[in-house]
Amino acid sequence: MAKRFKNKTALITGSSQGIGSACALRLAEEGADIILNGHKFDERGEKLIKQIKNLGRKAEFIEADMSKVKSVLKLMKSAVKIYGTLDILVNNAGLETKADFLDVTEEDYDLVMNTNLKGVFFATQAFAKYCKDNKRNGVVVNMSSVHEEIAFPHFAAYCVSKGGLKMLTRNLASELAPIGVRINNVAPGAISTPINKELLANKKQLKMVLQNIPLKRMGKVEEVAAVVAFLASDDAAYVTGSTYFVDGGLSYDYQEQ
Template sequence: MRRLQGHTAIVTGAGSGIGQGIAKRFAAEGANIVINYIAPLEGAQSTLHMVEAAGSQGLIVKADVSKPNEIERLINQAWAGFGSVNILINNAGIGFEPAFLEAKEEDFYRVIDVNLKAPFFVTQAFARKLSAEKKPGRVVNISSIHEDIVLPGHTSYCASKGGLRMLMRNLAVELAALGITVNNIAPGAIDTPMSRPLLENKPRRDTLLTQLPLNRIGTTEDVAALALFLASDEASYVTGATYYIDGGLSAYYNE
């Protein structure tokens, strides 16, 4: 039985990495997918091919989720395309930032706007629609182990993911009466374009592997399997929690 048959999911930042992996797996489980991307179009198109190859329908919507007017358009196009949507995956994120002593105001807000402001306003627009329709839903945020664990040199990133932790916990309570669950997934080291500069640096990769009890880098398939559970009917009593998926990294972390 396909676990998301009859469901529709919006996946932000679905043209690469974890978002693409989630879109592919959800489609294989029967969900229609709204494939949000900012650039490049080719990434979103390859996600669409994966969704269609899995026998589901996809809809590509270009929108910068750090901009509330583009979020409104994303949500409206998603509803226009599929009639309704019941799963939201807040996945879009950025990692790069200058060193703390060099960072400017725009560097800070670049990270905060995508990693924290976007989940706030995308979830708000999603919840408003569901509230008007009196339908339940699922929100899954792709956070990071750095919602809790210090990462020197990435203060804006850690602050954004730490904020996402409290955003998730607050909204789990606020939206419970609407039947909307809200949870975070906190990946460790997953092989994606974002982590590739680290993973392609052999000495850093080797050091990282010594800190990984399961002794391997995670895959987008690993993360998608957890997202599938949290988005499925089986997780109806799960809300307000962060689920770590890190091969034991956070349990055994040392700088």
Template structure:
């Protein structure tokens, strides 16, 4: 599943799942644009890890330069930032082939206490941001008459209710339908669109859960495989969907959840 000669943009790749995805795509031969909003130090770390792999030549072309990755700060809730992110990515590498829409946020609150500010923050990043980042990349692919891969990092909560996270569930449910719609609309142009839907993944964002043994044990009872997922569990699937091995796959959601979705009971 080599990605030699490909360029990938991974949003929200300064930490967590996004960081591991970016490194995994680079390991497969792609050059990668690292995007961050508020963690430039994390983005720099991701870039450094990828460039450290440049000690050996990669792929059939045997490129050995240290320009396998660079970072761009952008807030995906702002349309001008999205256009700048995509434009600078293309200016730097001359092309984009793979877009991984990983950036996302969530806000915890009972439905009746959700503020307009909190609602807008979640929808603007998780749905609006994905919509217009994808649009910008698709325009580039169409203008250059090239195929491409759009991979959205969704969530089990595109299907599974999650009380006290109504805006998040709405954003992921919207992403599920957007993926299906774009898969049909963009197929004639050789552009595939798929969702990867993680369940409970061991990342810094879940530090509170990891430090609460009672809550962790309750969650693990809902996961048939009996463990939390690791970022690499998600990254491996993204690598596959970005490769030519997945050229006939579009409009689908792939759950990476240890069986959680079909075994979940709200505590």
């Protein structure tokens, strides 16, 4: 595999499992040294560090709560110190809570919005400041969702956070271009990850979901990671402010209905 990220370092938030860990492995395979992140360093992080080191790359793990700005800023400062540079930020950390709109609590709303949008906002701000102060180019890839476009009943706060992320990315593409920072979104659809374990275990519900996907299957985390790698690389040097859907045609088919 081509080493598109030779001499590059990347921070992937929320990278203990699922799409985040797949992104970490893909970037490491292509030559990047990796900074992993999660709420807590556990056996998942240990396994991932071992996998990355087996690829001949360096890996470290930093605990941080992406819903708290103080924790986010500490993470960004620590990330730069580890290898002395930081070239790529993948804002992958995110969560969702299911509830009827009439039952959503302020606590649930704040948790989703703070993690999925506020944390991304201030992590990106800190990264952009670092790039500007050190006269370095940088790349940001945000993990959005098809639900930046498609309604998702009972997940209102989640949809609002991803819709906000779409606009944030478009706005920052313009504002950060003069300092050499590109920013894009990747919007997965139905992907086989731990967050979808209930769906994968419910054959009836899974069948209904697959009926709405033109490719008639769930996506793989590696397929999302491949698009992240493209956007983070110089192959996408003229791409900024865009959302790339990785959804088997779900969003296009939905818009055509």
